[in-house]
Amino acid sequence: xxxxxxxxxxxxxxxxxxxxxxxxxxxxxxxxxxxxxxxxxxxxxxxxxxxxxxxxxxxxxxxxxxxxxxxxxxxxxxxxxxxxxxxxxxxx
Numbered sequence: 738x739x740x741x742x743x744x745x746x747x748x749x750x751x752x753x754x755x756x757x758x759x760x761x762x763x764x765x766x767x768x769x770x771x772x773x774x775x776x777x778x779x780x781x782x783x784x785x786x787x788x789x790x791x792x793x794x795x796x797x798x799x800x801x802x803x804x805x806x807x808x809x810x811x812x813x814x815x816x817x818x819x820x821x822x823x824x825x826x827x828x829x
Contacts (some may be wrong), residue, residue, distance in 0.1 A: 767798065
């Protein structure tokens with residue numbers, strides 16, 4: 738008979754995977770919200786603080802999510818970036 742994994746063996750990884758995907762999604766949401774900041778009814782200093790805070794929060798969420806996702810996810814992201822760079826270089 739073939740060997741099978743015991744039920745529930747990968748439960749330790751799933752919460753981290755969900756958290757990492759959630760943080761990466763949160764990072765995207767912060768970047769999407771950033772262009773709306775100039776249109777908010779706030780003072781200039783408050784808009785600058787909010788915009789800067791969104792940028793910092795987006796970067797922190799992204800990098801923590803990427804670290805939790807692990808080295809395999811980082812390799813995939815790098816390979817996607819390489820493919821896009823090649824496509825862009827080939828088109829110019």
